[in-house]
């Protein structure tokens with residue numbers, strides 16, 4: 462684990478993002494937002510993605526993370542997809558973290574949506590360009606309240622997403638190809654991790670569009686749930 466310094470002598474302040482914690486009045490400060498591209502076999506199949514021996518990562522801006530119950534789709538949104546994911550919230554930083562120590566770095570978990578402009582992503586993929594633009598729009602990472610680690614049992618929890626009461630995604634986090642511990646360890650070998658870093662751990666199969674008027678309900682059994690009305 463590492464110490465790091467902060468300074469209040471900057472020429473101006475930048476906005477910060479913080480998250481509500483279940484059963485606490487304190488807030489969780491958001492640092493960086495790592496996301497894993499493919500972590501469920503059946504989602505790889507539906508996307509036509511090749512599974513490689515190492516996970517694929519991308520990032521979202523920290524200020525795309527939000528806790529909201531109403532979401533206005535971005536301007537010019539043609540095909541915004543839902544991706545329900547288990548989100549890991551770190552409380553400590555470090556480098557070269559061992560698999561067996563990785564759990565010590567976790568503050569808690571949340572349910573998150575990795576909202577994706579699928580039309581933009583498909584276009585960029587087809588043209589062999591980075592598809593970051595499909596992932597980074599405002600409010601593209603809604604989250605539930607954070608559930609503290611000690612209140613969560615991570616075992617074979619069902620992960621699901623409904624739209625207007627109809628099940629669209631349903632799987633189990635035990636089907637993740639790369640475990641939470643593996644992802645923390647792996648990332649910490651690429652760069653220093655910090656407290657406040659989030660990891661979106663990938664979505665199971667069943668992704669699809671959300672549209673105006675939809676009520677999106679996402680849940681991971683034993684962890685948390687969120688419900689968002691789409692405008």
Ligand code: MN
Pocket residue numbers: 496497498544546575661663664
């Ligand atoms: Mn995703």
